[in-house]
Amino acid sequence: MIPLKPLGRALRPGLALLSTALLAGCQSALLAPKGQVAQDQKTLLITSVVLMLLVVIPVIVMTIAFAWKYRASNSKARYEPEWSHSTAIEVVVWSIPCLIILVLAVLTWRSSHALDPYRPLQSDVKPVTIEAVSMDWKWLFIYPEEGVATVNEIAVPVDTPLNFRITSDTVMNSFFIPHLGTQIYAMAGMQTQVHLIANEAGEYFGISANYSGHGFSKMGFAVHATDNAGYQAWLQKVKASPTALDDAALQALAANRNDREKYPVTYYASVQGGLFQSLLDKHAHGPHHQGHDDGQHDSATASEPVAMCTSGEN
Numbered sequence: 001m002i003p004l005k006p007l008g009r010a011l012r013p014g015l016a017l018l019s020t021a022l023l024a025g026c027q028s029a030l031l032a033p034k035g036q037v038a039q040d041q042k043t044l045l046i047t048s049v050v051l052m053l054l055v056v057i058p059v060i061v062m063t064i065a066f067a068w069k070y071r072a073s074n075s076k077a078r079y080e081p082e083w084s085h086s087t088a089i090e091v092v093v094w095s096i097p098c099l100i101i102l103v104l105a106v107l108t109w110r111s112s113h114a115l116d117p118y119r120p121l122q123s124d125v126k127p128v129t130i131e132a133v134s135m136d137w138k139w140l141f142i143y144p145e146e147g148v149a150t151v152n153e154i155a156v157p158v159d160t161p162l163n164f165r166i167t168s169d170t171v172m173n174s175f176f177i178p179h180l181g182t183q184i185y186a187m188a189g190m191q192t193q194v195h196l197i198a199n200e201a202g203e204y205f206g207i208s209a210n211y212s213g214h215g216f217s218k219m220g221f222a223v224h225a226t227d228n229a230g231y232q233a234w235l236q237k238v239k240a241s242p243t244a245l246d247d248a249a250l251q252a253l254a255a256n257r258n259d260r261e262k263y264p265v266t267y268y269a270s271v272q273g274g275l276f277q278s279l280l281d282k283h284a285h286g287p288h289h290q291g292h293d294d295g296q297h298d299s300a301t302a303s304e305p306v307a308m309c310t311s312g313e314n
Helices: 004-025 036-069 087-114 228-239 247-255 275-285 299-309
Strands: 128-135 138-143 148-151 153-157 162-168 173-176 184-186 192-196 202-208 221-226 266-268
Touching: 036 087, 128 153, 128 173, 128 184, 128 275, 138 221, 138 247, 148 153, 148 228, 153 228, 162 173, 162 184, 162 275, 184 192, 221 228, 228 266, 247 275
Parallel strands: 128 162, 153 221
Antiparallel strands: 128 138, 138 148, 148 266, 162 192, 173 184, 173 202, 202 221
């Protein structure tokens, strides 16, 4: 047999390294929420893990304890070859997991509705609407109420609900700002939604969390959470741009697939009305879905997924 003390000394460096790696992960965006939605999701994640560990840890401890107690060299251990049943053990083995599953079921039911990405956030502050479009391989953001647009950068005022309307001008992607919580898919011809809020000022990042081709790694964007004065100053900087976003500019933007380099941050001082809706209509009803001539599509078939994705349930 392997002596336990020498084994413990041999494993100690590896355990220390593993602990360091796990503690370093605590600084990840998912565990450092900067908005109420992300904070609620962190609480749900930790609660679920703790509840599951109530079963996992005792099982691991008992497995090691039983293996040690009933080892072949322990002549003092009770030997009962005819033993087959214990009511007390059965009660513990079944009741505790059932109670934990019941608690998890209630928790999941309540959180699924409370954290529904389609559910608007309650606030006395007027929300900011942002239309997000995934492209190859960049993000286009349209602020319809402010009449401006950006590429690979957004600014948001703190403590203000953010209503994101999301679609894709190409293949399916996934919109995700880890510090603010909730990722949701961007799909051509369909509109999804997510409601977020930033409660702390700071510089955050957004990504596409769904592989969408060889330029996927370049689909990062900056998120500037600032006070209202900073937000208004950012809007004025965008409006000072000499560039406007119209149909021609949109087509040029889509044609530049930035295969080699990440697409630079770009500002558009004005936006042609209805561009976001035109992108939805282009892929939902047009014959050139995702830029390829696949022939005529059945309009009924094309409209069904739209209804599913805008039903308010996710």
